Amino acid sequence: MLPKVLTDIFHPPQTPGVLAVFGHLDAAVDAIGRLKAGGHGEALTVYSPIPRHELENALDHPTSPVRMWTLIGGITGCGIGAWLTLYMSYDWPVVVGGKPVGSILPYVIIMFEMTVLFGALTTILGLILNALLASRHQGTIAYDPRFTNDKFGIFVRCTPDQAGPLEGLLKGSGAEEVRRA
């Protein structure tokens, strides 16, 4: 339906791999440990209905770069607040209440509000871009609707000949269901 360029972007071909469904958190953590030991750490995607520290610790990924977006956005907002108030005051200087044309103290309030506004918006932007980049990186991978309800899931990207041993490994860790995708 879509031109090929768009299809490549929005519907990348299915990534081959193995999808396991876990009913228990500790079984999923156990499987992550075994997969990492088996050299599949890079090919893993873990699904969970809620964020859990156990999963985070098992995966041991670096802290999200979203915080840099917050910092840069906040500083930018503060700068824009300062520029807006000071530039506009000196652009058409009107003395109000005998106070200096550029009065820093009341402008701090506006700088503060702009810090929060820009900080919050860039945080969201950072979240969206980082999550999008991550999903681009993963490609189209298998999913199960139970993962937003009460099941944990692990998808391992692999070639068809690796799938057999991986299925064994996942079942051995306590997966309720394992399928090839």
Add this chain to the structure above:
Amino acid sequence: MADTTATTSTSATRLTYDFVTRAIARTLGNPGKGYYLLLAAAVSLLSVGIVCLLFILRYGLGLAGYAHPVYWAVYITCFVFWVGIAHSGTLISAILYLFRSGWRTAVYRTAEAMTVFAVMTAGLFPLIHIGRQWYFYWLIPYPNERGLWPNFKSPLIWDEFAIGTYFTVSTVFLIMGLIPDIAAVRDVATGWRRKLYAMTGLGWRGTNEQWRHYTRAYLYLAALATPLVLSVHSVVSWDFAMAIVPGWHATLFAPYFVAGAIYSGVALVITLLVPIRRLFHLEDIITVRHFENLAKLCLFTGLIVSFSYVTENFVAWFGGNADERAGFWFRAFGSFWWASWTMNICNGLLPWLLWFKKIRTNITGLFVISIFVNIGMWFERFVIIVVSLAGEPYEHWANGGYNPTWADWGIMAGSFGWFFMWFLLFVKNFPAVSISEVKEVLPPPKLAKGRVA
């Protein structure tokens, strides 16, 4: 014996992840007659407000009963009231999040939605107040085009920034919290709702990468929203405190307003949660413990408010300024004594009932108290704004007699209709309780205890 064991274990394990998803997804189904009655009441109130507003548009602000020097009256009172209502939402969603209070998970979505709709309602009032709504954009500060020359030393401009930022950030916070929950209901929904949630869920699947960025972003948003919420009502209070009207010009105003805002907001959360819990059968998720904790917050902030009343009156007397003393005497015994005493009784005395555990755990009792608290808080703003202006001593001979008119009351009623309409539509169409966060405070399903560190 076997039966008893079975029952006990059912009630203990009742709150599973699956139970939470289904119980909350059920709120999106047919809510029954009670819901539609409430919605119809809200829409009728709103139409009363719209009719009054149309009259004001046609015949001008003369209908609003202004009399010198009372030119800030019911509309500004409603503005401050609704901005205040908004504050408990961010308190519960951001500040209690940073404090890691587990109980907030069941109530924060309602509070947050309330925040967004309350700011939406508040935002209407400056527009109604200016009289010529089609010039509203004159309020927005932008580089000196068309000779606007915004005065950044004016608290009204600070307000513009504070309210604008607050509305944006609280909306973003609400939407962000909704995404994993919309995905959860998407995966159990059918028909057109599934399509709606598939679009609004933005492709959420709960992958480790999504959670990694999401949890960080949520933390930083909460960290930004925390000082924001304290700043917004401080800035609103400076709209008054920066002026020299007796009864306004006090350094106490910022903390006094913030405490009052949270007090009224928490009370409205209670008022809203009681019918929602009943209508949508959420008794297992929103329990008496949640109401008791809300009542404690109410008690705490209510005591700060009472203390502020005492301080305010004491300083007026102790400060020895004749105008200030006269202003406070007028407040208590002047022509608006009824407003002041409604405020004192509802806000100063009523919260003391919450010291009793019996009252804190009685949901009907809390519902009634919460309504009176909000009546009291509306009158607090009325007393601060209208009564202080009406008692202004500077040109006593020129003071007219102000009284709110039918147009004022109609527009005020309309604002309640507007707020409740949005709120009711929200709880029916989106998860009114956070699915993922309620699950977070439950013990996760595990094969063996202690196997995971």
